[in-house]
Amino acid sequence: MSQLIKKVAVIGAGTMGGGIAAHAANAGLPVVLLDMAPTALTPEEHAKGLTLESKVVRDRIVNSLFDRVKKARPAALFTPERAQQVTVGNLEDGLGLIADADWIVEAIVEQLEPKRALMAQIEQVRKPGSIVSSNTSGIPIAAIAEGRSDEFRQYFLGTHFFNPPRYLYLLEVIPTLDTLPQVVETIWDFADQQLGKGVVIAKDRPNFIANRIGTYAGQITVQHALQHGYSVEEVDSLTGELIGHPRTATFRLFDLVGIDVPVHVTRNLYNAIPDDEEREVFRLPEVLEQMVARGWLGNKAGIGFYKQAKGASGKEFWPLNLQTMEHEPPKKPRFEMVGKARKIEDLAERLRFIMDNADMDRAGQFLRETTLRMMAYTSRRIPGITEYIADVDKAMRWGFGWALGPFEIWDARSRSGTRWASARPSPRCGSAGSPPRRGSRRCSTRATSRSTSARAGASSACTIRRPASISRWSRPPA
Secondary structure, three states, X not given: OOOOOOOEXXXXXXXXXXXXXXXXXXXXXXXXXXXXXXXXXXXXXXXXXXXXXXHHHHOHHHHHHHHHHHHOOOOOOOOHHHHHHEEEEEHHHHHHHHOOOOEEEEOOOOOHHHHHHHHHHHHHHOOOOXXXXXXXXXXXXXXXXXXXXXXXXXXXXXXXXXXXXXXOOEEEEEEOOOOOHHHHHHHHHHHHHOOOOEEEEOOOOOOOOHHHHHHHHHHHHHHHHHHHOOOHHHHHHHOOHHHOOXXXXXXXXXXXXXXXXXXXXXXXXXXXXXXXXXXXXXXXXXXXXXXXHHOOOEHHHOEOOEEEEEEOOEEEEXXXXXXXXXXXXXXXXXXXXXXXXXXXXXXXXXHHHHHHOHHHOHHHHHHHHHHHHHHHHHHHOOOOOOOOHHHHHHHXXXXXXXXXXXXXXXXXXXXXXXXXXXXXXXXXXXXOOOOOOOOXXXXXXXXXXXXXXXXXXXXXXXXXXXXXXXXXXXXXXX
16 A cells, blocks of 8 residues: 655755756645755855855755756646745755655765765654565665665665656656555655656566666667767667657757767676676777867767757858867768658558668668667566566667667568567476567566466566565556
């Protein structure tokens, strides 16, 4: 049975924390938003005779960050008046404000030790039974709560929002082996009914579901382009709306989110998956290393894989030559296969056409190689990141804006009539050569006779130990 959430606290007022706080306020709840207190005065504060003990100074960081939230475009708040529901403060003076919060969300720097230290502070003031979650995009959830009491860990889990929180539908919920079923149910219900989120339950594995698959897809796309001489413009013309992805495609997406962000995610993932059979895919290409070193971070730096320049026709966006590392005037790519594929309105039929005619030109070869590798890698991640293949598709549609998820692409490609959605569970858990096992809706349970009999012989990595009462975790997909 789920519990009520009447007040939310968010610690960390940066892009994600501020966005989460704003969206909780959108839902009509009172919200507390905290961030660190400054350790030094600005020249302006010195001139005014202020000190580090002045309240306006101590709340300067959180006020500045929340001002950005209020001015964000697209708007993070439904209306400007929603901002009045958010109480801001600093961690040193305002930690007590979270004492009566029903849900406390951590959204601070992506480093394990600061997160652990913050959990120790939260445990000192939170009320028993309040839910605590981390918005980490990839740090192991159980590791963040290490050293905390049994009761704390029972009410702790991961809640990974996607940016911007108001607009991206996906929320990955990541329980640990200690998380109580009713805690998952509470967050699921609240996210679904009050925040308007699409929830998928992910296992506590590096980068969870969407970022694990999305990062792999991005890496093989960039690497294939570098290895086979495809230009930035060619790749973006192939990996956007043509295949059911957003118009930002690959390199424009890098520029949009900030090149340092995927670089940070990919570095962390490489270190976190020593046993991944394709770990070397996550080794950063030299071109990305150079761009970060030069400060070419995309839109926020004014230069990345594209830069704005004045051309013969006025304002133009010049793509980066991946070999010379110089930006050049745009050239509109043209491929025979692409021209024919664009005339096919139905996406599934278009993808079948592309795959069936991949040898027509280098565009088809690029899409065949990168798509098939992505599909194969995704299938091998079952049941490691989740036991339910539909949740992989949902995560990629809701979090990355793909029109079809990996297994839906597989279904579209199939001419045999076999569909992943009707695949029977494999007797072995992810054994070589077998299709991904469907399993239960969410986390499996060893306590039910069904799971015990159906999974006889399966490895312990395939299940998460849960009482038999977690019926909501096994409800069928919408």
